Amino acid sequence: MLDDDAIRDRGIPKMILRNARAVALAVLAAVPLAIARPAAAAKSDDTLVVALQRGITSVDYLYTTKREYIILSQLTDDGLFDVNPVTLEVEPLAARSYKWVDDTTLDVTLREGIRFHDGSPFTADDVAYTYNYVIDPKSHANRSRQFAEWLAGATKTGPLTVRFKLRYPYPLALRAMGGSMPLRKKGAYDDLAKTGGKALGQTLNGIGPYRVVSVEPGRKTVIERFDGYYKDSPKGRPAIKRMVFREVPDWGTQQAELMSGGVQWTYDVPYDIAESLGSTHQVTFVNGPSLRVGFIVLDAAGLTGKDNPLTRRDVRRAIIHAINRPAIVKNIEKGDSQVIDSACHPAQFGCAQDVMKYPYDPARARELLKAAGYPNGFSFDLWAYREKDAAEAIAADLAKVGVTAKLRYVQLPTLDEARRKHEIPAYFGSWESGSIADTAAIAAVHWSDTTDRNMSGDKRVTEYMIGAQKTTDAKKRAALYEKGLKLIAEEAYWVPLYTFSLNYLVSNDLDFKPPKDGLPRLYLAKWK
Amino acid sequence: MLRYVLRRGVLALLVALTVSVATFFLLNFATDPAQALAGEDATPEVVAQIRAQYGFDKPLAVQYGHWIAGLAHGDFGDSYHWRSPVGALIASHAPVTIRLALMAIVVTIVIAIPLGAIAALRPNSFADRIALALAVGAQAVPGFWLGLMLIILLAVKFPIFPVSGDSTWRHFVLPAIVLGASSVPSVMRLTRAGLIDVLASDYVRTARAKGMRGMQLVTRHAMRNAMLPVVNVLAVQLGHKLGGSVIVESVFALNGLGRLALQSILGGDVPTVQMLVFVFALTFVALTFAADLLGAWLDPRIRLG
Numbered sequence: 137m138l139d140d141d142a143i144r145d146r147g148i149p150k151m152i153l154r155n156a157r158a159v160a161l162a163v164l165a166a167v168p169l170a171i172a173r174p175a176a177a178a179k180s181d182d183t184l185v186v187a188l189q190r191g192i193t194s195v196d197y198l199y200t201t202k203r204e205y206i207i208l209s210q211l212t213d214d215g216l217f218d219v220n221p222v223t224l225e226v227e228p229l230a231a232r233s234y235k236w237v238d239d240t241t242l243d244v245t246l247r248e249g250i251r252f253h254d255g256s257p258f259t260a261d262d263v264a265y266t267y268n269y270v271i272d273p274k275s276h277a278n279r280s281r282q283f284a285e286w287l288a289g290a291t292k293t294g295p296l297t298v299r300f301k302l303r304y305p306y307p308l309a310l311r312a313m314g315g316s317m318p319l320r321k322k323g324a325y326d327d328l329a330k331t332g333g334k335a336l337g338q339t340l341n342g343i344g345p346y347r348v349v350s351v352e353p354g355r356k357t358v359i360e361r362f363d364g365y366y367k368d369s370p371k372g373r374p375a376i377k378r379m380v381f382r383e384v385p386d387w388g389t390q391q392a393e394l395m396s397g398g399v400q401w402t403y404d405v406p407y408d409i410a411e412s413l414g415s416t417h418q419v420t421f422v423n424g425p426s427l428r429v430g431f432i433v434l435d436a437a438g439l440t441g442k443d444n445p446l447t448r449r450d451v452r453r454a455i456i457h458a459i460n461r462p463a464i465v466k467n468i469e470k471g472d473s474q475v476i477d478s479a480c481h482p483a484q485f486g487c488a489q490d491v492m493k494y495p496y497d498p499a500r501a502r503e504l505l506k507a508a509g510y511p512n513g514f515s516f517d518l519w520a521y522r523e524k525d526a527a528e529a530i531a532a533d534l535a536k537v538g539v540t541a542k543l544r545y546v547q548l549p550t551l552d553e554a555r556r557k558h559e560i561p562a563y564f565g566s567w568e569s570g571s572i573a574d575t576a577a578i579a580a581v582h583w584s585d586t587t588d589r590n591m592s593g594d595k596r597v598t599e600y601m602i603g604a605q606k607t608t609d610a611k612k613r614a615a616l617y618e619k620g621l622k623l624i625a626e627e628a629y630w631v632p633l634y635t636f637s638l639n640y641l642v643s644n645d646l647d648f649k650p651p652k653d654g655l656p657r658l659y660l661a662k663w664k
Numbered sequence: 665m666l667r668y669v670l671r672r673g674v675l676a677l678l679v680a681l682t683v684s685v686a687t688f689f690l691l692n693f694a695t696d697p698a699q700a701l702a703g704e705d706a707t708p709e710v711v712a713q714i715r716a717q718y719g720f721d722k723p724l725a726v727q728y729g730h731w732i733a734g735l736a737h738g739d740f741g742d743s744y745h746w747r748s749p750v751g752a753l754i755a756s757h758a759p760v761t762i763r764l765a766l767m768a769i770v771v772t773i774v775i776a777i778p779l780g781a782i783a784a785l786r787p788n789s790f791a792d793r794i795a796l797a798l799a800v801g802a803q804a805v806p807g808f809w810l811g812l813m814l815i816i817l818l819a820v821k822f823p824i825f826p827v828s829g830d831s832t833w834r835h836f837v838l839p840a841i842v843l844g845a846s847s848v849p850s851v852m853r854l855t856r857a858g859l860i861d862v863l864a865s866d867y868v869r870t871a872r873a874k875g876m877r878g879m880q881l882v883t884r885h886a887m888r889n890a891m892l893p894v895v896n897v898l899a900v901q902l903g904h905k906l907g908g909s910v911i912v913e914s915v916f917a918l919n920g921l922g923r924l925a926l927q928s929i930l931g932g933d934v935p936t937v938q939m940l941v942f943v944f945a946l947t948f949v950a951l952t953f954a955a956d957l958l959g960a961w962l963d964p965r966i967r968l969g
Binding site for chain 1: 696699700702706707708709710712713714717745746747748808812815816819820823826827828829830914915916917919923924927
């Protein structure tokens with residue numbers, strides 16, 4: 137404390153200095169009030185803030201592939217078709233109707249009154265332009281090769297009618313013409329073509345229910361409900377006016393943002409975090425299904441060595457019997473996850489369930505190993521790039537029957553490279569099928585005769601599983617998938633493990649229903 | 665002097681180039697940029713499309729040659745991940761890191777130097793022990809933990825500061841405290857040791873004989889000489905912070921250079937990582953050089969000798 141002389145000498149008002157401690161405390165108390173931030177507004181200003189672990193760097197889905205971009209594209213873009221979130225069936229969206237003229241000719245009629253976000257009318261010219269642009273390799277669109285594989289071209293046949301010519305009958309054509317193909321205004325990429333095909337993706341002129349307001353790459357993207365959105369859209373008019381997509385990479389920070397009201401929706405949250413935060417009742421924990429399935433691919437073909445124990449069917453069957461899949465689902469994956477018996481997701485078209493089943497039975501596994509000539513078990517490398525906990529549980533289960541699974545936990549590109557070189561006897565994989573509820577979405581990638589993922593060495597599997605995507609006859613397709621899936625199960629080419637679930641954390645003010653196919657449709661979200 | 669500056673400049677360039685070569689090859693060996701860009705569930709066709717589009721199918725030496733040739737012409741290349749010129753990308757992220765680094769250094773100076781001075785004035789006293797305990801504590805606490813604790817306390821329980829983001833100065837307060845705290849121990853200990861040495865010198869004894877005591881003695885006479893090693897350490901610490909703090913920028917969702925580096929590494933964005941490493945190396949060398957000049961200004965014996 138200052139004495140009276142000091143106060144007088146310095147000419148400081150006495151009252152203040154005599155009570156210096158009280159003044160200091162008052163100032164300290166006032167600082168937080170002075171700089172306190174206003175309460176986070178969400179419902180009150182009709183703005184939904186979405187937290188993403190990876191920020192949006194481009195709003196043009198033709199030039200992106202990852203999940204967060206699909207979620208955003210569902211809001212800003214419409215394709216000709218869309219998957220009904222309830223039935224998971226394909227329905228017309230920007231298309232009013234369609235007609236298969238023959239197996240490779242599709243006529244599509246567009247809805248009237250659709251407008252782009254810049255107010256210009258949407259016509260058949262725009263549809264033909266978009267499709268022909270994408271299948272042109274010079275476009276460098278990410279799915280260019282995929283579309284060019286089965287689509288020969290699109291031709292305008294009237295102001296609102298377009299004819300598509302396919303190279304061969306392709307059963308997934310309508311699904312592919314949905315979310316994977318947003319529609320663009322004719323000439324949208326003319327300047328881009330001159331710059332070598334690099335899309336900047338910082339602006340967007342789409343026809344979806346939301347328009348892009350601003351993009352700060354990797355930081356935040358703001359979208360706003362498009363007032364000119366066509367009234368008869370099956371998506372309906374969105375309830376929420378504005379959405380902000382923010383990058384918040386750390387789970388802990390995402391939790392804090394949710395608790396403080398700075399964020400109202402996040403997804404793909406680790407189960408433990410979601411459960412723990414949900415139990416505080418400050419936010420709502422929502423668990424829902426995903427089309428991702430987990431599996432182990434076994435080198436039945438002997439690509440890593442002809443004497444490889446995994447070339448013996450009994451050994452492969454023993455492995456499936458030895459893994460306690462229900463326990464892994466219950467204790468590790470949790471939520472909506474379920475054990476699978478077929479090499480696909482049960483919700484997918486053609487995913488036959490009447491296949492050979494392998495209940496958890498370590499005694500039976502030991503018998504099979506003995507019959508195969510491995511009474512004392514054997515050792516093999518099990519490669520994995522994610523789901524470390526589950527991979528360790530599997531290795532522990534196999535150890536109980538005398539099989540040593542040496543875990544090789546690596547990055548995905550390393551696993552891909554080793555598999556290309558036939559250095560992998562078994563790997564723990566997973567596939568999400570791009571949220572496509574059709575077995576073709578998983579079969580095409582894993583069972584063709586050209587992919588290194590197919591380690592069965594069985595031509596019949598390719599014949600059935602790939603043959604099913606060469607016809608548009610649903611009955612024929614289902615029958616072929618059934619044959620293929622039964623064969624895969626009987627020969628135990630795969631260890632089908634389980635489906636994954638998705639965990640969402642949402643504000644208590646928000647009404648959000650988890651989607652059946654794991655693709656969140658935020659245009660259906662609304663405030664409570 | 666000019667020769668000295670030129671020599672240091674060439675050396676800096678060589679260091680940066682060596683680091684960039686190592687970064688380029690290590691990054692390409694460690695990851696597949698095409699797969700990283702396409703994402704986990706991309707079909708092989710999509711990955712092949714990206715590989716051809718960006719020239720990842722060309723030999724590494726050719727790819728590196730293209731980058732160096734571009735650099736020589738002032739073209740830093742385009743980011744695969746962000747689809748924009750790397751130069752513009754770094755320029756847009758740098759202000760966040762510079763702001764954070766400067767605020768963090770201020771936090772360090774404000775805490776560490778007074779603590780070091782208090783400890784030096786009464787060595788082995790209770791105050792000295794407390795100061796040392798604080799320094800050791802700050803060193804032992806991981807940044808991500810301190811960050812989350814500050815968020816819980818000052819952003820959730822008592823919502824004074826925002827949880828994350830970088831749009832206002834208030835967004836920088838908590839991350840600056842976390843980042844600044846990590847440098848407190850070294851700066852505080854150096855200040856203490858330097859001051860104890862200086863306080864035992866003859867000219868300080870003379871000052872004491874003239875009646876000077878306490879902080880007045882420290883600030884007017886002792887501090888300037890004790891600051892020499894501190895300035896060098898602060899320069900290195902500033903270099904560290906300007907190199908971007910991946911953890912602090914991630915925890916507080918700040919879009920600075922550290923976060924950009926992490927995103928680029930995870931995204932297999934070789935041109936951006938290369939350029940960032942190049943810039944970080946140059947920043948380090950420049951700051952060390954600046955610290956030398958500052959040292960010469962603080963201590964005439966250096967510039968005269």
